[in-house]
Amino acid sequence: xxxxxxxxxxxxxxxxxxxxxxxxxxxxxxxxxxxxxxxxxxxxxxxxxxxxxxxxxxxxxxxxxxxxxxxxxxxxxxxxxxxxxxxxxxxxxxxxxxxxxxxxxxxxxxxxxxxxxxxxxxxxxxxxxxxxxxxxxxxxxxxxxxxxxxxxxxxxxxxxxxxxxxxxxxxxxxxxxxxxxxxxxxxxxxxxxxxxxxxxxxxxxxxxxxxxxxxxxxxxxxxxxxxxxxxxxxxxxxxxxxxxxxxxxxxxxxxxxxxxxxxxxxxxxxxxxxxxxxxxxxxxxxxxxxxxxxxxxxxxxxxxxxxxxxxxxxxxxxxxxxxxxxxxxxxxxxxxxxxxxxxxxxxxxxxxxxxxxxxxxxxxxxxxxxxxxxxxxxxxxxxxxxxxxxxxxxxxxxxxxxxxxx
Amino acid sequence: xxxxxxxxxxxxxxxxxxxxxxxxxxxxxxxxxxxxxxxxxxxxxxxxxxxxxxxxxxxxxxxxxxxxxxxxxxxxxxxxxxxxxxxxxxxxxxxxxxxxxxxxxxxxxxxxxxxxxxxxxxxxxxxxxxxxxxxxxxxxxxxxxxxxxxxxxxxxxxxxxxxxxxxxxxxxxxxxxxxxxxxxxxxxxxxxxxxxxxxxxxxxxxxxxxxxxxxxxxxxxxxxxxxxxxxxxxxxxxxxxxxxxxxxxxxxxxxxxxxxxxxxxxxxxxxxxxxxxxxxxxxxxxxxxxxxxxxxxxxxxxxxxxxxxxxxxxxxxxxxxxxxxxxxxxxxxxxxxxxxxxxxxxxxxxxxxxxxxxxxxxxx
Numbered sequence: 001x002x003x004x005x006x007x008x009x010x011x012x013x014x015x016x017x018x019x020x021x022x023x024x025x026x027x028x029x030x031x032x033x034x035x036x037x038x039x040x041x042x043x044x045x046x047x048x049x050x051x052x053x054x055x056x057x058x059x060x061x062x063x064x065x066x067x068x069x070x071x072x073x074x075x076x077x078x079x080x081x082x083x084x085x086x087x088x089x090x091x092x093x094x095x096x097x098x099x100x101x102x103x104x105x106x107x108x109x110x111x112x113x114x115x116x117x118x119x120x121x122x123x124x125x126x127x128x129x130x131x132x133x134x135x136x137x138x139x140x141x142x143x144x145x146x147x148x149x150x151x152x153x154x155x156x157x158x159x160x161x162x163x164x165x166x167x168x169x170x171x172x173x174x175x176x177x178x179x180x181x182x183x184x185x186x187x188x189x190x191x192x193x194x195x196x197x198x199x200x201x202x203x204x205x206x207x208x209x210x211x212x213x214x215x216x217x218x219x220x221x222x223x224x225x226x227x228x229x230x231x232x233x234x235x236x237x238x239x240x241x242x243x244x245x246x247x248x249x250x251x252x253x254x255x256x257x258x259x260x261x262x263x264x265x266x267x268x269x270x271x272x273x274x275x276x277x278x279x280x281x282x283x284x285x286x287x288x289x290x291x292x293x294x295x296x297x298x299x300x301x302x303x304x305x306x307x308x309x310x311x312x313x314x315x316x317x318x319x320x321x322x323x324x325x326x327x328x329x330x331x332x333x334x335x336x337x338x339x340x341x342x343x344x345x346x347x348x349x350x351x352x353x354x355x356x357x358x359x360x361x362x363x364x365x366x367x368x369x370x371x372x373x374x375x376x377x378x379x380x381x382x383x384x385x386x387x388x389x390x391x392x393x394x395x396x397x398x399x400x401x402x403x404x405x406x
Numbered sequence: 407x408x409x410x411x412x413x414x415x416x417x418x419x420x421x422x423x424x425x426x427x428x429x430x431x432x433x434x435x436x437x438x439x440x441x442x443x444x445x446x447x448x449x450x451x452x453x454x455x456x457x458x459x460x461x462x463x464x465x466x467x468x469x470x471x472x473x474x475x476x477x478x479x480x481x482x483x484x485x486x487x488x489x490x491x492x493x494x495x496x497x498x499x500x501x502x503x504x505x506x507x508x509x510x511x512x513x514x515x516x517x518x519x520x521x522x523x524x525x526x527x528x529x530x531x532x533x534x535x536x537x538x539x540x541x542x543x544x545x546x547x548x549x550x551x552x553x554x555x556x557x558x559x560x561x562x563x564x565x566x567x568x569x570x571x572x573x574x575x576x577x578x579x580x581x582x583x584x585x586x587x588x589x590x591x592x593x594x595x596x597x598x599x600x601x602x603x604x605x606x607x608x609x610x611x612x613x614x615x616x617x618x619x620x621x622x623x624x625x626x627x628x629x630x631x632x633x634x635x636x637x638x639x640x641x642x643x644x645x646x647x648x649x650x651x652x653x654x655x656x657x658x659x660x661x662x663x664x665x666x667x668x669x670x671x672x673x674x675x676x677x678x679x680x681x682x683x684x685x686x687x688x689x690x691x692x693x694x695x696x697x698x699x700x701x702x703x704x705x706x707x708x709x710x711x712x713x714x715x716x717x718x719x720x721x722x723x724x725x726x727x728x729x730x731x732x733x734x735x736x737x738x739x740x741x742x743x744x745x746x747x748x749x750x751x752x753x754x755x756x757x758x759x760x761x762x763x764x765x766x767x768x769x770x
Binding site for chain 1 (some may be wrong): 407408409410411412475648651652659660662663665667668669671672673675676679680681682683684686687689690693694704705708709712754757758760761764765768
């Protein structure tokens, strides 16, 4: 048992590290060009193009798709090395992590030829248009419709929680094309031009104050049938490809998020009626439980990497990752604010470390929902891993246009 | 990266599971509970014949010389099967002799352990609220008088490894249970399958096993073995509950369809896998003599007890009224949970030990 790279892994790591050291430039330290900054897109595009030219994009994609044709360990290693710095990468996470793999798994050769390389090199930005106000966890309940007339589809409806929609050039959208079929059967996937007439992305202000998401309105939007991804009525099957990639992408703890060390530093500097907070057993137990959750997930991911390194599939234990990470973030931040007593609620910028925890508290509420709620993820563990029967779904076999809530 | 058991350890785990599935489990635990024997002698003999007590003993002392990983998987399978045999006590004692024993001490005890002629047990408790860091029992001129309890598997054992105050502090001592001034008797505990005993020393000869540092080092290793045992018990309890939830019908549905039930099962799995990650980290640290040993062992201990207590308690709950009956197997996991929780020091004590290890590492 060991935590060492194999010889080829070590070689790849050294190569990636050397390239990053030589090219990371101004992203060596934290920058202000995060999401929401006016220069975020420009910086993201410059960095993506550099990576593309150097062969650090699409690392696991087949060479025929412009990828590097390497294994998952290469991708993991590159990401580990890149995350030591502060390069702007968030703009492409969804497009390259979810949308484009869906396009090259289910799209026609013409669509692949037109879209894949431009996405990979960062020229075009993509978003994923799935959730709707009426359908989040129950995604197959979406209402946005696409109606066919000759070779042209007309899309009308509304999507929501669409990350980066306002910055995107294209999106993959799942629409209801046959409401007379049961809800999973009447769906179809399309590629939609986000600059087309009738598409309007409105940033949606979150309770945390940020606006990473959008609500996107489609009014009489025309899409040519050549931009259908997969067969008519196969939209659910195609969407599952995307969602499987999403669960892999939204797995671990956000890099640079507060962890047990934050709690230790904080507790060492705070006095309670009974002495330093760090000496209190309740505080020490919370540090321990935070360590167990955070490091337990890291170690679980190392189990997966060990399997991948041997050329095997990771075990089902990977499914615990997000449900643990998000709630641990929330609990840690909440406890840390408590330790700060009356100032725990003050956000005047006088205590940057506390502000970071407050930000983490606000963000964690969203993380517990994004990419599968805590409840849906527990269903998945119970049903797919433990083999328990699925929830009763009274609407499952009913034609969509006849469904009534029970 | 190769963060997983070796193929050899995995092979041993499979064969141990196969054997114990066929020869142990709740029915054998019940037989033990209803009987008076201190352990299941037939099962113990079969386990000795399979070489499990010899596995970790070096070849020079008549053993097979396998690694700590093999001990970890054996502890896990013993825990899964509730086997009423002193295997995990012997594994922990073997580790103490390996880490802290002189060549003479190893030569005296390890061959007997390998052959199955010596059952060895370990104990720190004195029947009060003290922690593993303290001991009232004090050694003077190689003799001690006092009481240690509870000690799992004491009855039927030939060797006890206990803690006592020596000239340099609290450390391990060997007690030959056939010696003068040594008395053993049954002490009743919540665990009705795995018997514990009370050891009374009356000016009895005890022999230092290593020093206080060696005791602390052993404690980490013992905690890792205990974590694997707890993982096995947790997994068995969870599996039984999941099987019941797939079968039991209420309100016209299998109860496993209800989120109130299935989410508890999912939480059992989440806690189990978090604990497994830390236990595996411990197995690595143990084999590699890594600097992370204390933090890995402490985390494995705390995480495995959290998984076990949650799972054992919810196992009874999800079985409903039938789970609360004497005839149900739920009580075995519920009771064993408390036995394992008290055996090496409480979860809170180990949480504190974990944070101390992290503080030391941060300061370094």
